[in-house]
Amino acid sequence: MxxxxxxxxxxxxxxxxxxxxxxxxxxxxxxxxxxxxxxxxxxxxxxxxxxxxxxxxxxxxxxxxxxxxxxxxxxxxxxxxxxxxxxxxxxxxxxxxxxxxxxxxxxxxxxxxxxxxxxxxxxxxxxxxxxxxxxxxxxxxxxxxxxxxxxxxxxxxxxxxxxxxxxxxxxxxxxxxxxxxxxxxxxxxxxxxxxxxxxxxxxxxxxxxxxxxxxxxxxxxxxxxxxxxxxxxxxxxxxxxRIDEILAKREAVARAYNARLGRLKGVTLPHMEPGIKISWFVYVIRLDPGISRDRVMTYLQEKGVDCRPYFPPVHLQPFYRETFGYREGDYPNAERAASATLALPFFNNLTEQQMDYVVEVLEQAISRAA
The missing domain is CATH 3.40.640.10 (Type I PLP-dependent aspartate aminotransferase-like (Major domain))
Known part of the structure; x- marks a missing residue:
């Protein structure tokens, strides 16, 4: 798929x-x-x-x-x-x-x-x-x-x-x-x-x-x-x-992902807190230390599941390194997040079958990358 x-x-x-x-x-x-x-x-x-x-x-x-x-x-x-x-x-x-x-x-x-x-x-x-x-x-x-x-x-x-x-x-x-x-x-x-x-x-x-x-x-x-x-x-x-309908669709997909991914070891789900209404742009998980994010991505892509590393930190982009002299370690929280975050397929009409497949392949990928 x-x-x-x-x-x-x-x-x-x-x-x-x-x-x-x-x-x-x-x-x-x-x-x-x-x-x-x-x-x-x-x-x-x-x-x-x-x-x-x-x-x-x-x-x-x-x-x-x-x-x-x-x-x-x-x-x-x-x-x-x-x-x-x-x-x-x-x-x-x-x-x-x-x-x-x-x-x-x-x-x-x-x-x-x-x-x-x-x-x-x-x-x-x-x-x-x-x-x-x-x-x-x-x-x-x-x-x-x-x-x-x-x-x-x-x-x-x-x-x-x-x-x-x-x-x-x-x-x-x-x-x-x-x-x-x-x-x-x-x-x-x-x-x-x-x-x-x-x-x-x-x-x-x-x-x-x-x-x-x-x-x-x-x-x-x-x-x-x-x-x-x-x-x-x-x-x-x-x-x-139809913005209300669109945002409701995206929230439903996010909740469905949460339910499926909550059982996976090595995965941290998006943080939730009271008073905050998230408008779901992407669905980004974090992988535990010791799990190679790059190996997980490679396996997902081989199986037809598109994914992205969201975000490489701005200060470590080549232009910013060269212009301002930034180095690894300058902003450790951003760098840790950047090395662990992974955006999974996410859009309004993502089907239950597609989500099941994404989670199945992700579980396989984690077992191989740990």
Missing amino acids: NVPLSSPDIGQRERELVNEVLAGSILSMGPKVEQFERMVAEYLGVKEAVAVSSGTSGLHLAVRALGIGEGDEVITTPFSFVASSNCILYERARPVFVDIDPLTLNIDPEGIEAKITPRTRAILPVHVFGRPADMAVIMDIAKKHGLYVIEDACEAVGASYNGKMAGSEGDAGVFAFYPNKQITTAEGGIISTNSTELAGLCRSMRNQGRIDGKKWLDHCHLGYNYRMDELSAALGVAQME
């Missing part, structure tokens, strides 16, 4: 709305983009949402719109997809890493204040794997020190912390809708904020620096082509119409 790592959930409604766009004359920055923005803003409970071409472009615009620039520092996590740190470097600021909590795998808030310097301008927590970071503590620290907060919620649409939606508390939140995400626009992302001024600046910069009321070839800010097209937004509208 071949089981893919992810598979988008695209139905008739998505096709209808995409065809509706194709039947018209507007393919970029039209009514579907505006509708998608309104739906996301309402869902998150924020004033503004700005659709962009990707989560990465959204993070870049958020950093730039807040005036973070050369010589500034932004505190973030090394256990993330590399874009959360790259977006800081785009503006010649520097990411300053804080190690992670070994249970939640999110940035450890107890380590943040020790990294604050006169150059610190912001904190950029990442809601890793759809689990919200400890935003109550992070927001208190930011308020105390006069820092901005940019929430990387690219993996966390629909997640909440003590009833507050991920991406709704910071100065800006950013979501991504790549095909492996909970909802997809094929390519695309969105910036959430309660600041009308920040939203307006991001809207201008995503569209080559243009602003409403000016001529098309007037460029009032340094801008980029970070626009979302109408076809992508049409997908997003259809997906948002």
